[in-house]
Amino acid sequence: MSAETLRAGRRVYLDHAATTPVEARVLAAMLPYFSEKFGNPNSPHAFGREAVTAVDDARDTVAACIGAKANEVYFTSGGTEADNWALAGIMRANAERGRHFIVSAVEHHAVLEAARALCKEGFACSVAPVDGAGRVDVAALKGLLRPDTVLVCLMAANNEVGTVQPLAEVSALCRERGILLFSDAVQAAGTLPVNVNSPRVDLLSLSSHKLYGPKGAGALYVRSGVKIAPLLLGGRQERGRRGGTVNVPACVGFAGALRLCAAEREQEHARLFALRERFARQVLAGTDALRNGDAKHSLPGVVSFTFDGTDGEAVLYALDLAGVAASGGAACSSGAPEPSHVLLAMGRSEAQARASVRFSFGRENTEEDADFVAETVIQTIQKLRARRAEG
Ligand code: PLP
Numbered sequence: 001m002s003a004e005t006l007r008a009g010r011r012v013y014l015d016h017a018a019t020t021p022v023e024a025r026v027l028a029a030m031l032p033y034f035s036e037k038f039g040n041p042n043s044p045h046a047f048g049r050e051a052v053t054a055v056d057d058a059r060d061t062v063a064a065c066i067g068a069k070a071n072e073v074y075f076t077s078g079g080t081e082a083d084n085w086a087l088a089g090i091m092r093a094n095a096e097r098g099r100h101f102i103v104s105a106v107e108h109h110a111v112l113e114a115a116r117a118l119c120k121e122g123f124a125c126s127v128a129p130v131d132g133a134g135r136v137d138v139a140a141l142k143g144l145l146r147p148d149t150v151l152v153c154l155m156a157a158n159n160e161v162g163t164v165q166p167l168a169e170v171s172a173l174c175r176e177r178g179i180l181l182f183s184d185a186v187q188a189a190g191t192l193p194v195n196v197n198s199p200r201v202d203l204l205s206l207s208s209h210k211l212y213g214p215k216g217a218g219a220l221y222v223r224s225g226v227k228i229a230p231l232l233l234g235g236r237q238e239r240g241r242r243g244g245t246v247n248v249p250a251c252v253g254f255a256g257a258l259r260l261c262a263a264e265r266e267q268e269h270a271r272l273f274a275l276r277e278r279f280a281r282q283v284l285a286g287t288d289a290l291r292n293g294d295a296k297h298s299l300p301g302v303v304s305f306t307f308d309g310t311d312g313e314a315v316l317y318a319l320d321l322a323g324v325a326a327s328g329g330a331a332c333s334s335g336a337p338e339p340s341h342v343l344l345a346m347g348r349s350e351a352q353a354r355a356s357v358r359f360s361f362g363r364e365n366t367e368e369d370a371d372f373v374a375e376t377v378i379q380t381i382q383k384l385r386a387r388r389a390e391g
Pocket of ligand 1: 079207
Protein backbone atom coordinates (compact mmCIF):
# COMPACT_ATOMS: atom_id res chain seq x y z
CA MET A 1 0.00 0.00 0.00
CA SER A 2 1.39 3.44 -0.90
CA ALA A 3 2.00 6.09 1.74
CA GLU A 4 -0.75 8.19 0.15
CA THR A 5 -3.30 5.37 0.41
CA LEU A 6 -2.30 4.75 3.99
CA ARG A 7 -2.69 8.42 4.69
CA ALA A 8 -6.14 8.83 3.16
CA GLY A 9 -8.69 9.56 5.86
CA ARG A 10 -6.40 8.40 8.64
CA ARG A 11 -6.61 10.20 11.97
CA VAL A 12 -4.19 9.59 14.80
CA TYR A 13 -4.73 10.98 18.26
CA LEU A 14 -1.46 11.80 20.00
CA ASP A 15 -2.84 14.14 22.65
CA HIS A 16 -3.50 11.81 25.58
CA ALA A 17 -1.94 14.27 28.03
CA ALA A 18 -4.84 16.60 27.17
CA THR A 19 -7.48 13.94 27.63
CA THR A 20 -8.21 10.26 27.01
CA PRO A 21 -11.27 8.40 25.75
CA VAL A 22 -13.41 6.69 28.38
CA GLU A 23 -12.54 3.00 28.44
CA ALA A 24 -15.49 0.76 27.42
CA ARG A 25 -15.53 -1.23 30.69
CA VAL A 26 -15.48 2.02 32.64
CA LEU A 27 -18.41 3.43 30.70
CA ALA A 28 -20.40 0.21 31.22
CA ALA A 29 -19.84 0.43 34.98
CA MET A 30 -20.98 4.06 35.03
CA LEU A 31 -24.17 3.77 32.98
CA PRO A 32 -26.57 2.40 35.63
CA TYR A 33 -25.75 5.36 37.89
CA PHE A 34 -27.23 7.82 35.39
CA SER A 35 -30.63 6.18 35.32
CA GLU A 36 -31.88 3.24 37.40
CA LYS A 37 -29.41 3.87 40.27
CA PHE A 38 -29.80 7.64 40.28
CA GLY A 39 -30.14 8.27 44.02
CA ASN A 40 -28.52 11.10 45.94
CA PRO A 41 -25.84 9.58 48.16
CA ASN A 42 -26.99 11.83 51.01
CA SER A 43 -30.60 10.64 50.94
CA PRO A 44 -31.75 8.51 53.86
CA HIS A 45 -33.50 5.80 51.83
CA ALA A 46 -32.75 2.80 49.64
CA PHE A 47 -32.01 4.92 46.54
CA GLY A 48 -29.54 6.97 48.55
CA ARG A 49 -27.97 3.88 50.10
CA GLU A 50 -27.42 2.37 46.66
CA ALA A 51 -25.63 5.55 45.56
CA VAL A 52 -23.58 5.91 48.72
CA THR A 53 -22.46 2.30 48.46
CA ALA A 54 -21.17 3.01 44.96
CA VAL A 55 -19.33 6.13 46.14
CA ASP A 56 -17.85 4.26 49.12
CA ASP A 57 -16.65 1.46 46.85
CA ALA A 58 -15.14 4.01 44.47
CA ARG A 59 -13.39 5.73 47.39
CA ASP A 60 -12.01 2.38 48.62
CA THR A 61 -10.68 1.67 45.13
CA VAL A 62 -9.01 5.06 44.70
CA ALA A 63 -7.50 4.80 48.19
CA ALA A 64 -6.16 1.29 47.51
CA CYS A 65 -4.61 2.42 44.21
CA ILE A 66 -2.60 5.20 45.89
CA GLY A 67 -1.80 3.53 49.22
CA ALA A 68 -4.17 5.78 51.19
CA LYS A 69 -6.97 5.18 53.67
CA ALA A 70 -10.47 5.64 52.30
CA ASN A 71 -11.21 8.52 54.68
CA GLU A 72 -8.24 10.43 53.26
CA VAL A 73 -9.74 10.58 49.75
CA TYR A 74 -12.09 13.44 48.80
CA PHE A 75 -13.84 13.41 45.44
CA THR A 76 -13.66 16.63 43.44
CA SER A 77 -14.74 17.92 40.04
CA GLY A 78 -11.26 17.17 38.66
CA GLY A 79 -7.63 18.11 38.89
CA THR A 80 -8.17 21.86 38.83
CA GLU A 81 -10.46 21.86 41.85
CA ALA A 82 -8.15 19.48 43.73
CA ASP A 83 -5.13 21.70 42.99
CA ASN A 84 -6.95 24.91 43.91
CA TRP A 85 -8.24 23.31 47.10
CA ALA A 86 -4.87 21.93 48.18
CA LEU A 87 -3.23 25.35 48.06
CA ALA A 88 -6.03 27.55 49.35
CA GLY A 89 -7.28 25.01 51.89
CA ILE A 90 -3.86 24.41 53.43
CA MET A 91 -2.68 28.01 53.50
CA ARG A 92 -5.94 29.35 54.94
CA ALA A 93 -6.27 26.63 57.58
CA ASN A 94 -2.64 26.84 58.71
CA ALA A 95 -2.07 30.60 58.65
CA GLU A 96 -1.07 30.57 62.32
CA ARG A 97 1.91 28.33 61.38
CA GLY A 98 3.08 30.67 58.63
CA ARG A 99 2.05 32.41 55.43
CA HIS A 100 4.77 31.26 53.04
CA PHE A 101 4.65 28.48 50.46
CA ILE A 102 6.73 27.29 47.51
CA VAL A 103 5.68 26.12 44.06
CA SER A 104 7.90 24.77 41.30
CA ALA A 105 8.17 26.92 38.18
CA VAL A 106 6.65 24.19 36.03
CA GLU A 107 3.42 23.52 37.93
CA HIS A 108 0.13 23.43 36.07
CA HIS A 109 -1.84 26.68 35.82
CA ALA A 110 -4.33 25.21 38.31
CA VAL A 111 -1.55 25.47 40.92
CA LEU A 112 0.09 28.67 39.68
CA GLU A 113 -3.17 30.63 39.46
CA ALA A 114 -4.21 29.43 42.92
CA ALA A 115 -0.80 30.62 44.16
CA ARG A 116 -1.32 34.00 42.52
CA ALA A 117 -4.73 34.37 44.18
CA LEU A 118 -3.26 33.48 47.59
CA CYS A 119 -0.61 36.18 47.16
CA LYS A 120 -3.43 38.69 46.70
CA GLU A 121 -4.83 37.46 50.04
CA GLY A 122 -1.52 38.31 51.74
CA PHE A 123 0.30 34.97 51.55
CA ALA A 124 3.86 34.85 50.19
CA CYS A 125 4.96 32.49 47.44
CA SER A 126 8.44 31.55 46.20
CA VAL A 127 8.99 29.84 42.88
CA ALA A 128 11.55 27.03 42.74
CA PRO A 129 13.51 26.98 39.46
CA VAL A 130 14.05 23.93 37.24
CA ASP A 131 17.01 22.74 35.18
CA GLY A 132 17.15 22.44 31.40
CA ALA A 133 15.23 19.15 31.53
CA GLY A 134 12.44 20.63 33.64
CA ARG A 135 13.51 18.95 36.91
CA VAL A 136 13.21 21.12 39.97
CA ASP A 137 16.53 22.28 41.41
CA VAL A 138 16.38 20.72 44.88
CA ALA A 139 19.26 22.79 46.26
CA ALA A 140 17.58 25.98 45.09
CA LEU A 141 14.27 24.84 46.57
CA LYS A 142 16.04 24.14 49.87
CA GLY A 143 17.41 27.67 49.79
CA LEU A 144 13.89 29.06 49.48
CA LEU A 145 12.61 27.35 52.65
CA ARG A 146 11.82 29.78 55.46
CA PRO A 147 10.83 29.35 59.09
CA ASP A 148 7.28 30.34 58.09
CA THR A 149 7.07 27.96 55.10
CA VAL A 150 3.94 25.85 55.45
CA LEU A 151 3.66 24.08 52.10
CA VAL A 152 5.74 22.94 49.13
CA CYS A 153 3.97 22.12 45.85
CA LEU A 154 5.79 19.83 43.45
CA MET A 155 4.03 17.91 40.71
CA ALA A 156 4.85 14.22 40.22
CA ALA A 157 5.35 14.61 36.45
CA ASN A 158 4.98 17.55 34.12
CA ASN A 159 2.13 17.75 31.63
CA GLU A 160 4.00 19.62 28.89
CA VAL A 161 7.33 17.82 28.68
CA GLY A 162 6.68 14.71 30.79
CA THR A 163 9.62 15.19 33.18
CA VAL A 164 9.31 13.25 36.43
CA GLN A 165 10.20 15.33 39.48
CA PRO A 166 12.58 14.34 42.31
CA LEU A 167 9.69 13.98 44.73
CA ALA A 168 11.52 11.61 47.11
CA GLU A 169 14.31 14.14 47.71
CA VAL A 170 11.87 16.97 48.25
CA SER A 171 9.72 14.77 50.49
CA ALA A 172 12.72 14.06 52.73
CA LEU A 173 13.51 17.77 52.89
CA CYS A 174 9.95 18.67 53.85
CA ARG A 175 9.72 15.92 56.47
CA GLU A 176 12.94 17.05 58.18
CA ARG A 177 11.39 20.47 58.67
CA GLY A 178 7.76 19.59 59.28
CA ILE A 179 6.64 21.26 56.05
CA LEU A 180 3.61 19.90 54.20
CA LEU A 181 4.15 18.53 50.69
CA PHE A 182 1.48 18.61 47.98
CA SER A 183 1.97 16.76 44.72
CA ASP A 184 -0.15 17.14 41.60
CA ALA A 185 -0.18 13.58 40.26
CA VAL A 186 -2.74 14.29 37.56
CA GLN A 187 -0.42 13.26 34.72
CA ALA A 188 1.53 10.61 36.59
CA ALA A 189 -1.30 8.46 37.92
CA GLY A 190 -2.21 6.85 34.60
CA THR A 191 1.19 5.41 33.80
CA LEU A 192 3.52 5.68 36.81
CA PRO A 193 3.18 4.10 40.25
CA VAL A 194 1.69 6.66 42.63
CA ASN A 195 1.74 5.94 46.36
CA VAL A 196 1.21 8.60 49.00
CA ASN A 197 3.69 6.87 51.33
CA SER A 198 6.48 6.32 48.85
CA PRO A 199 7.59 9.03 48.52
CA ARG A 200 5.50 10.36 51.38
CA VAL A 201 3.26 13.30 50.53
CA ASP A 202 0.61 15.05 52.61
CA LEU A 203 -1.69 15.97 49.73
CA LEU A 204 -2.03 14.63 46.21
CA SER A 205 -4.35 15.48 43.33
CA LEU A 206 -5.77 13.16 40.68
CA SER A 207 -7.92 13.65 37.59
CA SER A 208 -10.06 10.96 36.00
CA HIS A 209 -10.02 12.07 32.36
CA LYS A 210 -6.26 11.73 32.04
CA LEU A 211 -6.52 8.00 32.74
CA TYR A 212 -9.43 6.78 30.59
CA GLY A 213 -12.15 7.86 33.00
CA PRO A 214 -14.83 10.54 32.52
CA LYS A 215 -14.14 14.27 32.56
CA GLY A 216 -15.18 16.36 35.54
CA ALA A 217 -14.02 13.92 38.21
CA GLY A 218 -10.94 13.69 40.35
CA ALA A 219 -9.79 13.54 43.93
CA LEU A 220 -7.70 15.22 46.55
CA TYR A 221 -5.86 12.99 48.99
CA VAL A 222 -5.39 14.68 52.38
CA ARG A 223 -3.28 12.82 54.95
CA SER A 224 -5.08 12.14 58.27
CA GLY A 225 -4.47 14.93 60.74
CA VAL A 226 -3.68 17.60 58.14
CA LYS A 227 -5.77 20.71 58.64
CA ILE A 228 -7.47 21.91 55.45
CA ALA A 229 -10.19 24.52 54.99
CA PRO A 230 -13.02 23.71 52.57
CA LEU A 231 -13.02 25.39 49.18
CA LEU A 232 -16.62 24.63 48.21
CA LEU A 233 -19.08 25.66 50.89
CA GLY A 234 -22.48 24.10 51.16
CA GLY A 235 -23.73 20.80 52.51
CA ARG A 236 -21.86 18.37 54.74
CA GLN A 237 -20.77 16.16 51.86
CA GLU A 238 -17.29 14.59 51.81
CA ARG A 239 -17.19 14.52 55.60
CA GLY A 240 -17.91 18.24 55.82
CA ARG A 241 -14.89 19.21 53.77
CA ARG A 242 -16.41 19.68 50.32
CA GLY A 243 -19.96 20.87 49.78
CA GLY A 244 -21.88 19.67 46.72
CA THR A 245 -23.65 16.47 45.72
CA VAL A 246 -21.04 13.95 44.64
CA ASN A 247 -21.11 13.04 40.94
CA VAL A 248 -21.85 9.34 41.47
CA PRO A 249 -21.38 7.96 37.92
CA ALA A 250 -18.20 10.00 37.53
CA CYS A 251 -16.75 8.64 40.79
CA VAL A 252 -17.60 5.09 39.73
CA GLY A 253 -15.93 5.66 36.36
CA PHE A 254 -12.90 7.40 37.81
CA ALA A 255 -12.25 4.60 40.31
CA GLY A 256 -12.74 1.88 37.70
CA ALA A 257 -10.41 3.64 35.31
CA LEU A 258 -7.71 4.09 37.95
CA ARG A 259 -7.97 0.40 38.92
CA LEU A 260 -7.51 -0.66 35.28
CA CYS A 261 -4.47 1.62 34.92
CA ALA A 262 -2.94 0.15 38.07
CA ALA A 263 -3.57 -3.42 36.88
CA GLU A 264 -2.03 -2.81 33.46
CA ARG A 265 0.60 -0.27 34.46
CA GLU A 266 3.87 -2.13 34.00
CA GLN A 267 2.98 -3.61 30.65
CA GLU A 268 1.51 -0.37 29.33
CA HIS A 269 4.46 1.64 30.58
CA ALA A 270 6.89 -0.53 28.62
CA ARG A 271 4.71 -0.45 25.52
CA LEU A 272 4.24 3.33 25.54
CA PHE A 273 7.92 3.95 26.21
CA ALA A 274 8.95 1.77 23.24
CA LEU A 275 6.37 3.45 21.01
CA ARG A 276 7.43 6.94 21.98
CA GLU A 277 11.12 6.21 21.50
CA ARG A 278 10.42 4.62 18.09
CA PHE A 279 8.63 7.85 17.14
CA ALA A 280 11.25 10.17 18.68
CA ARG A 281 14.13 8.39 16.92
CA GLN A 282 12.49 8.93 13.53
CA VAL A 283 11.62 12.58 14.18
CA LEU A 284 15.12 13.36 15.44
CA ALA A 285 16.68 11.58 12.44
CA GLY A 286 14.41 13.31 9.92
CA THR A 287 14.42 16.86 11.29
CA ASP A 288 16.69 19.12 13.34
CA ALA A 289 14.24 19.04 16.26
CA LEU A 290 15.41 19.67 19.81
CA ARG A 291 13.91 17.26 22.32
CA ASN A 292 12.49 18.93 25.44
CA GLY A 293 12.56 17.29 28.84
CA ASP A 294 14.22 14.21 30.25
CA ALA A 295 13.99 11.16 28.00
CA LYS A 296 14.69 8.71 30.85
CA HIS A 297 12.81 10.15 33.80
CA SER A 298 9.55 10.96 32.11
CA LEU A 299 5.97 9.99 31.47
CA PRO A 300 6.36 7.06 29.06
CA GLY A 301 3.96 8.36 26.43
CA VAL A 302 4.96 12.03 26.30
CA VAL A 303 7.54 13.70 24.10
CA SER A 304 7.99 17.38 23.28
CA PHE A 305 10.03 18.85 20.45
CA THR A 306 11.12 22.32 19.48
CA PHE A 307 11.28 22.86 15.73
CA ASP A 308 13.44 25.98 15.62
CA GLY A 309 12.33 28.62 13.14
CA THR A 310 8.76 27.30 12.87
CA ASP A 311 5.53 28.53 14.41
CA GLY A 312 4.11 25.81 16.66
CA GLU A 313 0.54 26.86 15.88
CA ALA A 314 1.23 26.49 12.15
CA VAL A 315 2.79 23.07 12.74
CA LEU A 316 -0.24 21.95 14.75
CA TYR A 317 -2.62 23.27 12.08
CA ALA A 318 -0.74 21.45 9.31
CA LEU A 319 -0.63 18.26 11.37
CA ASP A 320 -4.34 18.50 12.06
CA LEU A 321 -5.03 18.81 8.32
CA ALA A 322 -2.89 15.71 7.82
CA GLY A 323 -4.95 13.81 10.41
CA VAL A 324 -2.64 14.12 13.42
CA ALA A 325 -3.84 15.53 16.75
CA ALA A 326 -1.03 16.91 18.91
CA SER A 327 -0.70 19.88 21.25
CA GLY A 328 1.27 23.06 21.62
CA GLY A 329 1.92 22.43 25.30
CA ALA A 330 -0.69 22.60 28.04
CA ALA A 331 -4.10 21.83 26.57
CA CYS A 332 -5.66 24.54 28.65
CA SER A 333 -3.36 27.21 27.26
CA SER A 334 -3.31 26.11 23.62
CA GLY A 335 -4.26 29.04 21.46
CA ALA A 336 -3.29 31.46 24.21
CA PRO A 337 -0.80 34.08 23.10
CA GLU A 338 1.75 33.48 25.89
CA PRO A 339 4.54 30.98 25.26
CA SER A 340 4.69 28.00 27.60
CA HIS A 341 5.91 28.92 31.10
CA VAL A 342 7.35 25.41 31.38
CA LEU A 343 9.61 25.72 28.34
CA LEU A 344 10.68 29.23 29.37
CA ALA A 345 11.54 27.98 32.87
CA MET A 346 13.67 25.27 31.22
CA GLY A 347 15.69 27.93 29.42
CA ARG A 348 14.10 27.83 25.99
CA SER A 349 13.69 31.24 24.32
CA GLU A 350 10.23 32.70 23.64
CA ALA A 351 10.62 31.87 19.94
CA GLN A 352 11.61 28.30 20.79
CA ALA A 353 8.73 27.93 23.23
CA ARG A 354 6.37 29.05 20.46
CA ALA A 355 7.97 26.53 18.08
CA SER A 356 7.26 23.52 20.31
CA VAL A 357 4.85 20.63 19.94
CA ARG A 358 3.88 17.90 22.42
CA PHE A 359 2.94 14.40 21.30
CA SER A 360 1.38 12.09 23.88
CA PHE A 361 0.76 8.42 23.15
CA GLY A 362 -1.98 6.34 24.71
CA ARG A 363 -3.65 2.96 24.88
CA GLU A 364 -5.00 2.76 21.35
CA ASN A 365 -1.80 3.87 19.59
CA THR A 366 0.22 1.36 17.58
CA GLU A 367 3.66 1.20 15.96
CA GLU A 368 1.95 2.02 12.69
CA ASP A 369 0.63 5.23 14.28
CA ALA A 370 4.11 6.14 15.50
CA ASP A 371 5.59 5.61 12.02
CA PHE A 372 2.78 7.42 10.26
CA VAL A 373 2.99 10.44 12.56
CA ALA A 374 6.78 10.57 12.38
CA GLU A 375 6.63 10.63 8.60
CA THR A 376 3.88 13.26 8.69
CA VAL A 377 5.86 15.44 11.10
CA ILE A 378 9.01 15.23 8.97
CA GLN A 379 7.09 16.17 5.80
CA THR A 380 5.22 18.96 7.59
CA ILE A 381 8.38 20.56 8.93
CA GLN A 382 10.06 20.29 5.52
CA LYS A 383 7.05 21.92 3.81
CA LEU A 384 6.78 24.73 6.34
CA ARG A 385 10.50 25.43 6.09
CA ALA A 386 10.39 25.42 2.29
CA ARG A 387 7.43 27.82 2.33
CA ARG A 388 9.28 30.10 4.72
CA ALA A 389 12.42 30.03 2.55
CA GLU A 390 10.33 31.00 -0.49
CA GLY A 391 9.28 34.02 1.55
N1 PLP B 1 -2.69 19.26 36.71
C1 PLP B 1 -2.06 18.81 35.63
C2 PLP B 1 -0.62 18.42 35.72
C3 PLP B 1 -2.75 18.69 34.41
O1 PLP B 1 -2.12 18.24 33.33
C4 PLP B 1 -4.11 19.08 34.36
C5 PLP B 1 -4.86 19.06 33.10
O2 PLP B 1 -4.32 19.32 32.03
C6 PLP B 1 -4.72 19.53 35.54
C7 PLP B 1 -3.98 19.62 36.69
C8 PLP B 1 -6.17 19.93 35.56
O3 PLP B 1 -6.99 18.77 35.59
P1 PLP B 1 -8.52 18.84 35.14
O4 PLP B 1 -8.53 18.92 33.65
O5 PLP B 1 -9.11 17.55 35.66
O6 PLP B 1 -9.13 20.03 35.79
